[in-house]
Amino acid sequence: xxxxxxxxxxxxxxxxxxxxxxxxxxxxxxxxxxxxxxxRCSASSAKHFGTLMLDILIDNYSVLARGLAFTLIVSxxxxxxxxxxxxLLAFGLTSRFTLVRRLAGIYRxxxxxxxxxxxxxxVYYLLPEFGLNIPPLPAAILxxxxxxxxxxxxxxxxxxxxxxxxxxxxxxxxxxxxxxxRRRIVVPQVFRLTLPPLTNEVITILKNSSLISVISxxxxxxxxxxxxxxxxxxxxxxxxxxxxYLAVNLFLARLSAHLERHMxxxxxxx
Amino acid sequence: xxxxxxxxxxxxxxxxxxxxxxWICFLGCLVAVTFGLVLASLRLTSPRIFGxxxxxxxxxxxxxxxxxxxxxxxxGGPSIGLRLSAEIAGLVGIGLYGAxxxxxxxxxxxxxxxxxxxxxxRMLGISRLNTxxxxxxxxxxxxxxxxxxxxxxxxxKESALLSVISVDDLTxxxxxxxxxxxxxxxxxxxxxxxxxxxxxxxARGGYTLEKRLARRDxxxxxxxxxxxxxxxxxx
Amino acid sequence: xxxxxxxxxxxxxNARRAQAESLITAxxxxxxxxxxxxxxxxxxxxxxSEVVCVIGPSGSGKSTLLRCLAFLEPYDDGSVYIHGKLLxxxxxxxxxxxxxxxxxxxxxxxIGMVFQHFHLWPHRTALQNVTEALRLVQGLSRKHADQxxxxxxxxxxxxxxxxxxxxxxxxxxKQRVAIARALAMKPEVMLFDEPTSALDPELVGxxxxxxxxxxxxxxxxxxxxxxxxxxxxxxxxVIFMDQGRIVESGKPGTLFRHPRSERLAQFLNTWRERTLT
Numbered sequence: 001x002x003x004x005x006x007x008x009x010x011x012x013x014x015x016x017x018x019x020x021x022x023x024x025x026x027x028x029x030x031x032x033x034x035x036x037x038x039x040r041c042s043a044s045s046a047k048h049f050g051t052l053m054l055d056i057l058i059d060n061y062s063v064l065a066r067g068l069a070f071t072l073i074v075s076x077x078x079x080x081x082x083x084x085x086x087x088l089l090a091f092g093l094t095s096r097f098t099l100v101r102r103l104a105g106i107y108r109x110x111x112x113x114x115x116x117x118x119x120x121x122x123v124y125y126l127l128p129e130f131g132l133n134i135p136p137l138p139a140a141i142l143x144x145x146x147x148x149x150x151x152x153x154x155x156x157x158x159x160x161x162x163x164x165x166x167x168x169x170x171x172x173x174x175x176x177x178x179x180x181x182r183r184r185i186v187v188p189q190v191f192r193l194t195l196p197p198l199t200n201e202v203i204t205i206l207k208n209s210s211l212i213s214v215i216s217x218x219x220x221x222x223x224x225x226x227x228x229x230x231x232x233x234x235x236x237x238x239x240x241x242x243x244x245y246l247a248v249n250l251f252l253a254r255l256s257a258h259l260e261r262h263m264x265x266x267x268x269x270x
Numbered sequence: 271x272x273x274x275x276x277x278x279x280x281x282x283x284x285x286x287x288x289x290x291x292x293w294i295c296f297l298g299c300l301v302a303v304t305f306g307l308v309l310a311s312l313r314l315t316s317p318r319i320f321g322x323x324x325x326x327x328x329x330x331x332x333x334x335x336x337x338x339x340x341x342x343x344x345x346g347g348p349s350i351g352l353r354l355s356a357e358i359a360g361l362v363g364i365g366l367y368g369a370x371x372x373x374x375x376x377x378x379x380x381x382x383x384x385x386x387x388x389x390x391x392r393m394l395g396i397s398r399l400n401t402x403x404x405x406x407x408x409x410x411x412x413x414x415x416x417x418x419x420x421x422x423x424x425x426x427k428e429s430a431l432l433s434v435i436s437v438d439d440l441t442x443x444x445x446x447x448x449x450x451x452x453x454x455x456x457x458x459x460x461x462x463x464x465x466x467x468x469x470x471x472x473a474r475g476g477y478t479l480e481k482r483l484a485r486r487d488x489x490x491x492x493x494x495x496x497x498x499x500x501x502x503x504x505x
Numbered sequence: 506x507x508x509x510x511x512x513x514x515x516x517x518x519n520a521r522r523a524q525a526e527s528l529i530t531a532x533x534x535x536x537x538x539x540x541x542x543x544x545x546x547x548x549x550x551x552x553x554s555e556v557v558c559v560i561g562p563s564g565s566g567k568s569t570l571l572r573c574l575a576f577l578e579p580y581d582d583g584s585v586y587i588h589g590k591l592l593x594x595x596x597x598x599x600x601x602x603x604x605x606x607x608x609x610x611x612x613x614x615x616i617g618m619v620f621q622h623f624h625l626w627p628h629r630t631a632l633q634n635v636t637e638a639l640r641l642v643q644g645l646s647r648k649h650a651d652q653x654x655x656x657x658x659x660x661x662x663x664x665x666x667x668x669x670x671x672x673x674x675x676x677x678x679k680q681r682v683a684i685a686r687a688l689a690m691k692p693e694v695m696l697f698d699e700p701t702s703a704l705d706p707e708l709v710g711x712x713x714x715x716x717x718x719x720x721x722x723x724x725x726x727x728x729x730x731x732x733x734x735x736x737x738x739x740x741x742x743v744i745f746m747d748q749g750r751i752v753e754s755g756k757p758g759t760l761f762r763h764p765r766s767e768r769l770a771q772f773l774n775t776w777r778e779r780t781l782t
Contacts, residue, residue, distance in 0.1 A: 114465050122462070207335035234341070234345035239346070384622075389624065
């Protein structure tokens with residue numbers, strides 16, 4: 001089967017030895033006088049190489065789009081739910097009750113300290129043992145949420161600790177209750193403070209979503225595997241997948257930089 | 271409730287998985303640390319030539335999942351004549367992927383040394399090379415240990431992906447055990463514990479290294495409070 | 506020769522002699538940061554054993570002036586000469602080109618500098634901070650370097666702290682180590698960039714004491730400072746800068762008691778109000 005790379009090498013070898021004659025040292029060529037065989041072959045194989053990836057992209061446009069959509073849906077759900085849970089956990093980590101702190105700490109240690117793949121398998125195969133039969137997609141979202149909540153809890157915890165305690169004291173003196181203080185004073189500031197590490201976490205979630213292919217969710221990675229096995233073009237297919245992931249991540253990085261600029265207002269000690 | 275007998279029966283699979291995970295991670299991380307250093311040095315010595323390519327490489331490592339890289343190496347490799355075994359593909363994948371992150375860690379460490387110290391050295395007539403050797407690198411070594419240890423831990427966790435390209439690592443053998451014994455809790459929890467042990471070892475090793483370096487060159491010794499081992503396990 | 510010609514001739518030869526003796530000279534020195542003119546048309550002369558204090562409000566360009574004299578920042582207009590040699594640039598066929606690092610180091614080797622934030626190397630003891638350059642630049646053996654280093658620390662009163670790390674030293678002690686470190690290279694001129702501005706008030710005195718001692722030992726010094734008392738008692742000459750220019754310059758007694766410019770009078774008033782209330 002002719003792949004772009006093998007074509008290029010075959011071309012060069014053939015032309016060099018039969019049609020044109022022996023190679024001339026490269027300095028002997030005047031500028032603009034390209035050796036015909038190199039020009040002809042590299043042009044055609046470059047086109048071939050590039051267009052193969054383009055072909056794959058175009059032919060499988062709808063499945064790839066569907067896969068990408070699943071990737072985004074799962075990631076987004078995990079991010080949002082994880083944010084909520086992570087914030088609650090962060091309050092647990094900074095709680096005045098030792099027991100609450102300990103429990104939150106144990107949760108964090110486990111979900112940060114073990115591989116996500118293992119966590120996925122654990123959730124997917126363990127829950128049926130207790131009678132809970134969850135289909136792959138919700139199981140995937142659940143696992144990713146539990147995982148990212150642990151990382152986000154650490155991010156939020158450090159953000160909470162960066163808020164000058166004087167603000168909380170002042171709020172308490174005015175009579176605000178703990179949960180009101182948390183809701184109206186702590187949370188808004190924490191988000192502004194922790195935007196950079198949060199973006200990193202979002203990018204990580206997106207990359208981790210590729211793992212849920214293992215429990216047969218048909219997101220981008222699994223779709224690519226299917227295309228690769230159908231077209232026998234693994235290299236180009238996975239390169240397309242890589243580019244798609246890269247594109248989404250670059251877009252996210254831009255978005256976050258944009259958000260950071262717009263959220264610059266009124267922070268405590270920056 | 272927890273069937274220890276099962277673990278003893280399956281000890282072959284457990285040990286094989288443990289061995290594969292450990293040796294591939296070890297060599298992969300070695301490649302990552304070394305190649306990352308090479309990349310960072312290239313960027314340092316000739317920023318105009320090597321700056322952009324290295325920056326692009328680092329962005330690729332950040333933006334593309336390790337799984338895709340492993341697939342490219344193992345399944346896509348043969349198309350360009352690269353026939354790697356699953357284990358070697360995994361090793362190379364971890365190495366190349368981690369190198370991007372380590373290059374960034376080295377760079378951040380380098381930049382975090384206050385410029386004033388370098389100015390003082392210039393005014394005393396100390397050459398650029400000597401400043402690098404005696405002032406910057408010794409301080410960098412200590413600065414790099416916490417984020418470096420962190421990154422090693424991340425790579426170990428990511429190594430679970432090797433199971434997907436059919437390496438008989440801890441994760442793959444855990445699934446094999448599940449298929450053989452129809453027990454789910456024992457295999458997965460044991461394997462989770464083993465991963466956790468590997469990670470704890472690395473974390474403690476990092477902490478000891480920090481303290482050892484601090485004592486020798488005497489930057490302020492890290493207190494357990496600000497180098498909490500959990501802090502190592504961030505992404 | 507007429508009387509006028511004679512005095513002019515005398516004036517010229519005095520000027521020439523002064524320039525030959527001048528350790529640092531600046532002519533028409535200027536520096537820009539994008540479109541902000543930070544230094545403008547600075548003329549400066551420094552004679553051996555002279556102690557010059559530079560005062561002025563924040564943003565007046567005092568620190569920038571010092572840093573340009575040391576070429577820690579490149580200057581855009583004018584010239585700086587150290588012992589008559591151009592600093593930072595070379596004349597190559599009518600064009601001014603930036604000199605190599607080695608040349609710059611060679612030209613400015615008679616200068617030692619002390620910084621506002623000390624900039625000690627945290628992974629070295631006090632003694633090691635002082636001997637580092639002795640060993641790396643002058644190639645002294647450890648024994649000789651330690652000998653000289655200890656002598657320097659003795660001079661600033663810190664020989665008992667020789668083996669302490671900077672994190673275990675107070676601000677004043679750190680600054681004194683920094684002074685010892687610069688002195689170890691036997692400079693002819695010492696530049697001080699706001700040496701006491703980062704110190705707690707109780708610690709300022711010990712550093713000023715060391716500087717006073719240096720001055721009476723005959724060291725040539727240029728000090729950017731807010732310590733008016735020090736300037737009044739120790740300086741041979743005080744320069745007042747504002748908005749990048751030298752506004753007034755003269756003996757401290759005259760300058761402080763009879764300021765000629767409105768700006769200096771204002772500056773001294775605010776300082777007096779702040780210290781007396």
